[in-house]
Amino acid sequence: MTEHLWWQRGVVYQVYPRSFQDTDGDGIGDLEGVRRRLDHLVELGVDAVWLSPIFPSPMADFGYDVADYCDVDPIFGSLEDFDRLIADVHARGLKLILDFVPNHSSDAHPWFAESRSRRESRKRDWYIWRDPAPDGGPPNNWMSNFGGPAWSFDEASGQYYHHAFLKQQPDLNWRNPELRAAMAEALRFWLDRGVDGFRVDVIWHLIKDEGFRDNPPNPDYAEGQPDITRFTQAFSADQAGVFEIIAEMRKVVDDYDERVLIGEIYLPVERLVAYYGPDLSGVHLPFNFHLILAPWNARRLAELIEAYEAALPIGGWPNWVLGNHDQRRVATRIGPAQARVAAMLLLTLRGTPTLYYGDEIGMMDVPVAHELAQDPWERNEPGHGRDPARTPMPWDGTPGGGFTTGAPWLPIGDPAALNVADAARDPRSMLALHRALLTLRRATPALSVGAYEGVPAEGDVLAYRRRIGETEFVVALNLGHKPARLEFGESRLEALLSTHLDRMGPEPAGSLALRGDEGLLLRLR
Structure with a gap:
């Protein structure tokens, strides 16, 4: 264990601050x-807290439109509040990871105000400005991730500026060395305050095609899909020059002891692993979202795990994610029973897992009517909103769920039906399962940093071994609702934990019986 860093051994827990705990009654965490x-978090057994953006922002995209990279938005508190938080985080033996949003700023950022003030502005080139196309329209066919063209026209200067997301989120020009230096200083500002690392938003977007060529049409596009899928992002993202930029960020982080750099990257496995960088000079952890995106099918997942393990560069550390603030909750995607199996999968695979707040109690998406939507994507393209996965944490069964004494910024669902306090008293709750898994993971190096080896299985069963030296475990997961069996030779197995939380002790040799929706963690005796 001492050969591995904390971010390799540990478990990351994502907090969406707006929805975690409100203390001043305004309905916002x-x-x-x-x-x-x-x-x-200490009782749960995680190791690091990742905070979604807390910077000053007009909140057009709820903090992902940054107006100042070196301060805290008054909605969330102050720098003094941040300092108290990080001191308490470290006093409890935890780490703190900040969300960093370098691809774009808010249009309210002073940098952009100066950039758009005139074409001769010294910060004009800090953002991406282009002349209109010959017909007066946008410079190319790039689309915004939130719908419509990724270009907005500035009447005063007669040019378009690029925004991969909202028009209030102009993209920064990472080819400009002064911009790069300013961003490095922003990283150092937080590192000097004791931050243990960064999750870097849409890191694969940072460099665009130098010629601003049109993206090719997507042959798989169908009506009703988001606008962004009309074209493949061949020239608007995942460009070769991005690795030089990431290497510079990595050097800043590496100037401090045991800090971690995590990159948000939605790309196929073969492109994802490129973000470890040449000679591992890239991000420490290119976020692997494929458990979210893949069909919940044992054979497909087995192939995915093997392909990912095989694609990792020598020395590259794996990671896995089941949920985040941009995706439907895992219990909604695959159902509450299979969400328990998914928890065992996430917390026993090789690599660093990330938990999304509320998934440890089995939170599901809370419906939010379109007319009540807060998410700009939902307002621009109905049916694609992310609000249902961002609703407040229910801490107890009171009407405000123990989250707020005011009106919550998003609906809180039915806290009487599911909340942390009740789950903590239930020995077979989803929370109890997470605590048990995390306790075993922390006490058992084979489950956190040990080798991975797939076990042949059929049908709905996914199985694998985790091993360090002579210590070996088997994980057997039934991804179906009906009973299943795993043929396992004559090895003698001892059940340590079932997702049903009712099964321990020696198992019969030769064939392992799994109930529907059951995962088993076993030790070879």
Whole structure:
């Protein structure tokens, strides 16, 4: 274990601050709320807290439109609140990871105000400005991830500026060395305050095609899909020059002891692993979202795990994610029973897992009517909103769920039906399962940093071994609702944990029986 860094051994827990704990009654979570709930994370057994953006922002995209990279938005508190939070995080033996949003700023950022003030502005080139096409329209066919063209026209200067997301989120020009230096200083500002690392938003977008060529049409596009899928992003993202930029970020982070750089990357496995960088000079962890995106099918997942393990560069550390603020919750995608199996999968695969707040109690998406939508994507392209996965954490069964004494910024669902306090008293709850899994993972190096080896299985069963030296475990997961069996020779197995939380002890040799929706963690005796 001492040969591995904390971010290799540990488990990351994502907090969406707006929805975690409100302490001032405005219905929006804050930093003091995160601080007051740290004991929950300690009891759960995670190792690091990742905060979604807390920077000053007009909140057009809820903090992913940054107006100042070196401060805290008053909605969440102050720098003093942040300092108290990080001190308490470290006092509890935890780490703190900040969300960093370098692809774009807010249009309210002083940098952009200066950039758009005139063409001769010294910060004009800090953003991406282009002349209109010959017909007066946008410079090319690039589409915004939130619908419509990725270009907005500035009447005063007669040019378009690029925005991969909202028009209020102009993209920064990472080919400009002054911009790069300013961003490095922003990273150092937080590292000097003790931050243990960064999750870098849409890192594969940072460099665009130098010629701004049109993206090719997507042959698989169908009506009703988001606008962004009309074209393949061949020239608007995942460009070769991005690795030089990431290497510079990595050098800044590496100037501090044991800090981690994580990149948000939605790309196929073969492109994803490129973001470890030449000679591992890239991000430490290119986020692997394929458990979210893949069909919940044992054979497909087995192939995915093997392909990912095979694609990793020598020395590259794997990671796995089941949920985040941009995706439907895992219990909604595959159902509450299979969400328990998924938890065992996430927390026993080789590599660093990331948990999304609320998944440890089995939270599901909370319906949010279109007319009540907060998410700009939902307002622009109905049916694609992310609000249902961002709703407040239900801490207890009171009407405000223990989250707020005011009106919550998003509906809180039915806290009487599912909440942390009740789950903590239930020995077979989803929370109890997570605590048990995390306890075993922490006590058992084979489950966190040991070798991975697939076990042949059929039908709905996914199985694999985890091993360090003579210590060996088997994980057997039934991804179906009906009973299944795993043929396992004559090895003698001892069940340590079932996702049903009712099965321990020696198992008969030769064939392992799994109930529907059951996962088993076993030790070879």
